[in-house]
Amino acid sequence: MATQKQLIDDALSSGSFPGLPQGHFIDGAYSAAASGRVMNSLDPGRGEAFAEFACGDAADVDAAVTSARRAFEAVWRDTPAVERGRILYRAAALIREQAASLAVVECLDSGKPIGEAQGDVQGAARAFEYYAGACDKLQGDTFPLGPAYLGYSLHEPVGVAAQIIPWNFPISTAARGIAPALAAGCAVVAKPAEQTPFTALRLAEILLEAGLPAGVCNVVTGTGADAGAPLAAHGEVDHITFTGSVASGTAVMKAAADNVTRVVLELGGKSPVVVLGDCDREAALDGVMGAIFENAGQICSAGSRLIVERSLHDGFVEELCRRAEKLTLGHGLRNPQLGPVNSAEQLARISGFMERARERGVEVATGGAETADPQTGKGWFFQPTIVGVPGRDDELVQEEIFGPVLTVQVAEDADHALALANDSQYALVAGIYTGSFTLAHRLAQRLDAGQVYINEYFAGGIEVPFGGNKKSGFGREKGLEGLLSYCRTKSVAARI
Structure with missing residues (x-):
C-alpha cells in the first residue's frame, strides 16, 4: 500500500488520482448514470479537472430509494442492534486503514490542506465508532400507569433517510449523518455535493466491505437541481438531513412538506x-x-x-x-x-x-x-x-x-x-x-x-449535539440527540 507521501507526490505530479469511482453506488455496486452523463470534478488548488463522476437525475434517485426501501424492510430494520454496532465498528477500522488515500481524495476534491483533511478522515472514523457503541443503548421508557397497566415506548427507525451533503466538509458531514442513521436501523440515500462526490462514494464501499447489506447505504452523485431536488421530493423518503445554504434549505423544506417528510436543517452562520x-x-x-x-x-x-x-x-x-x-x-x-x-x-x-x-x-x-x-x-x-x-x-x-x-x-x-x-x-x-x-x-x-x-x-x-436556531436551521446532529433524529417514538399502553 502506498504511503501518504507517495500518494501526495503522485497526485501533485499527475494532477489526478487513480481508481476513483465513476458511477453511483446503488444496491451494493457501482453503476453508470441512467442518462449516461458524466461531470468533471475540479481541483480547487489548480482550478482544473482531475476526475469524472456520474451525473445523476430522478431515475437514478428512484433506483437508489427503491433499493434503500427494499433493504430497510427486508433486512436492516430487523438486524439486531449489536450486529449493527459490529458493522459500524468494522467500518471505523477500515476508514482508519484507508485514511491516507481518503485524505488525499478529500484534499483534491475540496481544496483544504492535507492536514485538515487528515483530521476530517479521523473524525469520520470516530463518528462511526461513536454510533457503533450507541446501537445497543437505544432504549425506550416505561410509564407509571398503575398496577393494572403496562406502558412503555420504543424507538423505531424512521425508514429511508436522505442525506444531502455539502462541499466544505464532505467526509465529515457524510459520516455524522450516515453513521447515526445506520445505527438507528435506517437505510440511507446520500447525495454529496457535485463539487465533492468521491469520499461519500468511498464510504459506501467501505460500509459494504464492513458487512453492511447491499442497498442499506446508497450514493447518488450529480447536481442539486438534477439529483438533490428529486431526492428531497421523493415520496418514499421518510427523513431528510440537509446541510447547506438557507436558500437551498428552504427549497428542501418546501419539497419535503408536500410529502410531510421530516427534516433536519443545518444552514448558514455568522458566528x-x-x-x-x-x-x-x-x-x-x-x-x-x-x-x-x-x-x-x-x-x-x-x-x-x-x-x-x-x-x-x-x-x-x-x-x-x-x-x-x-x-x-x-x-x-x-x-x-x-x-x-x-x-x-x-x-x-x-x-x-x-x-x-x-x-x-x-x-x-x-x-x-x-x-x-x-x-x-x-x-x-x-x-x-x-x-x-x-x-x-x-x-x-x-x-x-x-x-x-x-x-x-x-x-x-x-x-x-x-x-x-x-x-x-x-x-x-x-x-x-x-x-x-x-x-x-x-x-x-x-x-x-x-x-x-x-x-x-x-x-x-461527535459527542456534542450540533445545530442552529433562527435561519441557521433546526434539529440537531451529533451526540445521542443526533441518533434520535432518525427514530420515531412508539408508545404502548396495555391493560394487564
Whole structure:
C-alpha cells in the first residue's frame, strides 16, 4: 500500500488520482448514470479537472430509494442492534486503514490542506465508532400507569433517510449523518455535493466491505437541481438531513412538506467570537485565527465576527493582521496554512462582498483580494482578510460570506458584546474568551446559538449535539440527540 507521501507526490505530479469511482453506488455496486452523463470534478488548488463522476437525475434517485426501501424492510430494520454496532465498528477500522488515500481524495476534491483533511478522515472514523457503541443503548421508557397497566415506548427507525451533503466538509458531514442513521436501523440515500462526490462514494464501499447489506447505504452523485431536488421530493423518503445554504434549505423544506417528510436543517452562520479584556490574549488570538481561517473560512460555524472589548481592540487587531499576513498559501497537498476556496463561483462571491465594501468606504485592515498559488499561479485563492468596523447593518456583519474574511466589531463591555453577538439572523454557534468562569457561563446562557465554545473555538466533538436556531436551521446532529433524529417514538399502553 502506498504511503501518504507517495500518494501526495503522485497526485501533485499527475494532477489526478487513480481508481476513483465513476458511477453511483446503488444496491451494493457501482453503476453508470441512467442518462449516461458524466461531470468533471475540479481541483480547487489548480482550478482544473482531475476526475469524472456520474451525473445523476430522478431515475437514478428512484433506483437508489427503491433499493434503500427494499433493504430497510427486508433486512436492516430487523438486524439486531449489536450486529449493527459490529458493522459500524468494522467500518471505523477500515476508514482508519484507508485514511491516507481518503485524505488525499478529500484534499483534491475540496481544496483544504492535507492536514485538515487528515483530521476530517479521523473524525469520520470516530463518528462511526461513536454510533457503533450507541446501537445497543437505544432504549425506550416505561410509564407509571398503575398496577393494572403496562406502558412503555420504543424507538423505531424512521425508514429511508436522505442525506444531502455539502462541499466544505464532505467526509465529515457524510459520516455524522450516515453513521447515526445506520445505527438507528435506517437505510440511507446520500447525495454529496457535485463539487465533492468521491469520499461519500468511498464510504459506501467501505460500509459494504464492513458487512453492511447491499442497498442499506446508497450514493447518488450529480447536481442539486438534477439529483438533490428529486431526492428531497421523493415520496418514499421518510427523513431528510440537509446541510447547506438557507436558500437551498428552504427549497428542501418546501419539497419535503408536500410529502410531510421530516427534516433536519443545518444552514448558514455568522458566528460571533466575543473577546473580553480579561481573556488569555494568546489563546484568544490563536482561537480567532483558527475560527476564521481554517478551511479558508468555508465553515458554517466559522467565527466570522470578532466582537472585541474596546480596551483590547487596537493591539489585538494589529496582531491578528500580522499573523494573517504571514499565513502560507498554496495547494492543499503541500499542507499550507491557508488553502484555496472550493470553486470559481465561491471565489467570485467572496470578491463581490469585498468590492462592494470598498465602494461603501469600509476599511480593509489586511487582505481583501483574489490571489493564486504562489508556486503555480493557479487555483482559486483569496487573501486572508480582516475588515475594520462597519455599521451593525452592513452586509459584512449580517451576511454569510463563507470565505477567509473576518469582520471586527467593538464592544464597550460584556453586555454590549452580548447585544452585538445576538444581532444576527443566524444563530449557529458562538465563542467566548474571558478569564471569568461566572461571566462566561452567564453569557453562554443568554447567547442565541445552538452551541457555545468557551476559551477554545471548535471545542467538543461527535459527542456534542450540533445545530442552529433562527435561519441557521433546526434539529440537531451529533451526540445521542443526533441518533434520535432518525427514530420515531412508539408508545404502548396495555391493560394487564
